[in-house]
Amino acid sequence: MEFLIEAAGLAKNYPGRAQPAVADLNLRVAAGEIFGFLGPNGAGKTTTIRMLAGILRPDGGRVRVAGVDLSRDPVAAKARLGYVPDEPALYERLTGAEHLNFLGDVYGVDRATRARRGGELARRLELADSLGMAIGGYSRGMRQKLAIIGALLHDPAVLFLDEPLVGLDPKAARHLKDLLRELTAAGRAVFFSTHGLEVAQGLCDRVAIIDAGRLIAEGTPEELGATPERAGSLEELFLRLTGGQDR
Amino acid sequence: MRALRAAACLMLRLDLLGIFRSRRWWVPLVIAVGLVPLELGWYGLLRALYVLFAARNDGRMVLVLGVTAGMLTALLFGSAYLLSAIFYGRDLAFLLALPLRRWQVVLAKLLPVVMNEYLTLLFVAGPAFAVYGAGAVAGPAYWAALPLVFVALPLVPLAVATMVILALDRLAGVHRESVRTLSGLGVATLVLAIQAMVRQTQELRLDAPAVAPLLAGYRAWAAALDRWFPFPGWAARGLTGHPGYLLAFLGTSGIAAVAAVVLAGRSLETLTAAHRSRTVGGDVWRERGRLRAMAFREAAIHLRTPVFLTSSLLGTVLLPAVLAFSILRGHPVEGAVPQRLQILAGLGAVGLSVLAAASAGLGATALSREGRSFWLSRLLPVPAREQCLAKLGYAWSWSLVGVGLAVGAVSLLARLPWGVVLPCAGTAALAVLVVAQIGLLVDLYRPRLDWEEPRQAAKGNPNVLLAMLATAAVLFPGGLGGALADLAGLAPWKIWIGLGLYMGLLSVGGWLLLRGLAEGAYRRIERF
Ligand SMILES: Nc1ncnc2c1ncn2[C@@H]1O[C@H](COP(=O)(O)OP(=O)(O)OP(=O)(O)O)[C@@H](O)[C@H]1O
Ligand SMILES: [Mg+2]
Numbered sequence: 137m138e139f140l141i142e143a144a145g146l147a148k149n150y151p152g153r154a155q156p157a158v159a160d161l162n163l164r165v166a167a168g169e170i171f172g173f174l175g176p177n178g179a180g181k182t183t184t185i186r187m188l189a190g191i192l193r194p195d196g197g198r199v200r201v202a203g204v205d206l207s208r209d210p211v212a213a214k215a216r217l218g219y220v221p222d223e224p225a226l227y228e229r230l231t232g233a234e235h236l237n238f239l240g241d242v243y244g245v246d247r248a249t250r251a252r253r254g255g256e257l258a259r260r261l262e263l264a265d266s267l268g269m270a271i272g273g274y275s276r277g278m279r280q281k282l283a284i285i286g287a288l289l290h291d292p293a294v295l296f297l298d299e300p301l302v303g304l305d306p307k308a309a310r311h312l313k314d315l316l317r318e319l320t321a322a323g324r325a326v327f328f329s330t331h332g333l334e335v336a337q338g339l340c341d342r343v344a345i346i347d348a349g350r351l352i353a354e355g356t357p358e359e360l361g362a363t364p365e366r367a368g369s370l371e372e373l374f375l376r377l378t379g380g381q382d383r
Numbered sequence: 384m385r386a387l388r389a390a391a392c393l394m395l396r397l398d399l400l401g402i403f404r405s406r407r408w409w410v411p412l413v414i415a416v417g418l419v420p421l422e423l424g425w426y427g428l429l430r431a432l433y434v435l436f437a438a439r440n441d442g443r444m445v446l447v448l449g450v451t452a453g454m455l456t457a458l459l460f461g462s463a464y465l466l467s468a469i470f471y472g473r474d475l476a477f478l479l480a481l482p483l484r485r486w487q488v489v490l491a492k493l494l495p496v497v498m499n500e501y502l503t504l505l506f507v508a509g510p511a512f513a514v515y516g517a518g519a520v521a522g523p524a525y526w527a528a529l530p531l532v533f534v535a536l537p538l539v540p541l542a543v544a545t546m547v548i549l550a551l552d553r554l555a556g557v558h559r560e561s562v563r564t565l566s567g568l569g570v571a572t573l574v575l576a577i578q579a580m581v582r583q584t585q586e587l588r589l590d591a592p593a594v595a596p597l598l599a600g601y602r603a604w605a606a607a608l609d610r611w612f613p614f615p616g617w618a619a620r621g622l623t624g625h626p627g628y629l630l631a632f633l634g635t636s637g638i639a640a641v642a643a644v645v646l647a648g649r650s651l652e653t654l655t656a657a658h659r660s661r662t663v664g665g666d667v668w669r670e671r672g673r674l675r676a677m678a679f680r681e682a683a684i685h686l687r688t689p690v691f692l693t694s695s696l697l698g699t700v701l702l703p704a705v706l707a708f709s710i711l712r713g714h715p716v717e718g719a720v721p722q723r724l725q726i727l728a729g730l731g732a733v734g735l736s737v738l739a740a741a742s743a744g745l746g747a748t749a750l751s752r753e754g755r756s757f758w759l760s761r762l763l764p765v766p767a768r769e770q771c772l773a774k775l776g777y778a779w780s781w782s783l784v785g786v787g788l789a790v791g792a793v794s795l796l797a798r799l800p801w802g803v804v805l806p807c808a809g810t811a812a813l814a815v816l817v818v819a820q821i822g823l824l825v826d827l828y829r830p831r832l833d834w835e836e837p838r839q840a841a842k843g844n845p846n847v848l849l850a851m852l853a854t855a856a857v858l859f860p861g862g863l864g865g866a867l868a869d870l871a872g873l874a875p876w877k878i879w880i881g882l883g884l885y886m887g888l889l890s891v892g893g894w895l896l897l898r899g900l901a902e903g904a905y906r907r908i909e910r911f
Contacts, residue, residue, distance in 0.1 A: 190761065211764045219762055225758065230680075237667075238680055241675070243764065
């Protein structure tokens with residue numbers, strides 16, 4: 137099996153904090169997989185995704201993206217990944233179109249491909265009419281959509297998304313889910329964090345649960361006890377593993 | 384009322400905290416220390432004028448003068464305070480969400496502005512009140528009315544400033560950005576004008592024959608003021624035993640304040656409105672080379688953020704212009720300058736270029752300007768040294784404009800020959816490259832990225848000052864060496880070559896350092 141994301145012994149300590157934010161984290165995501173990353177607030181999901189996407193320097197461990205070591209050849213690894221942060225802070229003064237063109241220029245996407253892929257995504261996410269507007273005037277959801285289009289413009293082998301469904305309207309959320317399925321069908325890998333357990337159950341090929349910086353469970357939703365008939369059991373598992381309802 | 388009080392207190396606290404949080408608490412301190420001689424001079428001038436006026440039985444004129452100065456200052460500073468409170472403030476939306484009426488929101492927003500105004504007025508109008516009170520041995524009626532007048536003093540100017548700003552905002556429609564840029568440039572022009580005026584008056588001889596007509600004319604001046612702007616006259620008469628005028632002054636001030644608050648309350652929606660949109664001409668998709676794309680990002684962020692643009696405009700364009708102008712107007716040069724002085728003038732032009740480039744701070748805020756969007760820089764498959772190269776190129780090209788201005792102005796005014804202008808320009812171009820590199824190095828190691836308002840990355844960025852100090856430390860030996868070599872009688876061409884080598888070596892070293900350190904420094908940045 138070809139693994140597009142490999143993390144080994146990943147660790148992160150923020151200065152001035154006694155507890156590590158992430159400790160000895162190991163995981164692998166294969167081509168064609170949608171991987172769901174679950175965990176309570178402050179568990180270390182954002183920290184992990186940032187390290188995997190090369191935004192944050194890990195204190196220890198290795199990350200390989202599409203077979204390229206992120207610390208050894210960061211430029212090549214970054215060219216193969218896309219990332220949508222939880223709160224997309226974009227260049228307020230650029231228009232949506234300028235932002236996408238900037239990314240296209242930097243990732244070396246030619247104009248025809250930009251027009252085809254970017255135009256299609258903008259239409260599906262209903263952002264096409266707002267591309268001429270300065271990002272400073274975008275709503276949260278619009279920023280999210282623009283960040284998603286930007287992350288997909290160069291057709292990355294691996295896509296990281298941090299709570300991508302927050303702030304999206306139901307229609308856009310549906311489009312995004314379809315999009316993620318299409319990507320994995322084309323052999324890409326998708327890694328996303330979420331608090332929506334039904335989403336994880338319905339969408340993901342595999343899920344992992346992180347608590348206090350450590351992986352505490354990993355497997356297919358079925359392995360973790362969730363079947364279509366026993367909907368909601370992922371929730372029970374989550375609550376049990378992360379300390380119950382009344383911690 | 385409770386909600387209003389809470390909101391007002393919060394606004395005040397934020398205003399004060401802003402100063403301390405930004406680790407710039409020493410700025411007001413430095414200003415205060417710098418103000419002492421100015422304040423003493425102002426007090427002395429008013430005392431002298433009071434004696435002159437009192438001799439003509441017109442001591443009240445010193446009050447008119449103080450109040451006029453106070454109201455003008457209140458207008459000027461008020462506009463600046465208001466602009467930053469209303470346009471730069473992100474908390475308006477937050478205030479609107481509180482259970483407050485609209486006029487209460489405006490009041491909460493205005494309170495810090497008014498407090499700032501009173502503080503300023505204490506220094507401007509205060510001495511006039513003291514001079515008159517002491518000089519005329521004023522009775523209790525004067526001291527009782529004084530607080531009322533003082534409280535009312537900034538209200539009319541503030542109301543005027545509010546209405547002008549609102550009108551500009553209306554006129555400019557969604558182009559709120561241009562209002563900010565315009566007012567920034569307006570303030571800059573005003574500073575220039577005051578500068579020119581001060582120069583003019585300094586050239587006026589203050590001997591008796593010159594002062595006599597001036598003094599004779601003051602009554603006409605006062606009458607004109609009474610006709611066009613009666614408030615200072617009202618305040619002065621009100622303070623000196625005419626209760627009717629006192630009521631008129633307090634009444635108009637009160638009405639103006641209420642009108643401004645109500646009007647501003649009506650316009651709150653437009654003030655919080657969304658940013659303008661840029662229309663996309665024809666095809667949305669257009670392609671650039673990678674380095675050009677990086678340069679485009681630098682330019683777009685810098686040019687389209689008014690605070691960034693105005694602060695570097697001030698440094699790059701105004702500073703060399705004003706300095707060259709003031710230095711050379713004092714000593715008009717007749718004919719060609721002797722060779723000795725040519726070198727010194729050339730060195731001065733280089734120094735001016737360096738000062739302009741350093742105070743524009745384009746290198747020292749190069750990373751900071753990206754703010755929270757910095758994650759994109761970490762994400763992009765572009766080596767940090769290439770991103771730094773784009774930043775360096777952008778900062779340098781701006782500084783070169785300053786070099787052109789500074790060297791051009793000095794050369795024209797001192798009538799330097801081409802044989803001096805060209806090596807001088809070359810040396811200055813290399814020197815400002817070093818300035819940009821030093822700035823960039825400072826910003827690489829301590830970028831200010833977690834800002835909410837862009838001015839925190841520009842005017843409020845300590846990196847600009849730090850880089851300035853570092854620049855002075857690095858470049859000063861070169862300038863000193865050049866000047867000493869000139870005094871020792873070394874041939875000019877040798878001095879220029881020596882300086883060129885010094886700057887050239889520094890800039891090559893600077894680039895090697897940047898190249899080597901950029902990647903590691905980028906990876907270490909975690910706060911954004
Ligand atoms: N910049 C930072 N400096 C210091 N500590 C941080 C920083 N960012 C995160 N942390 C800490 O690291 C831990 C993990 O945070 P992280 O943001 O990764 O959690 P998360 O799983 O994404 O939470 P959420 O579900 O709320 O998004 C938390 O305890 C948090 O307080
Ligand atoms: Mg998170």
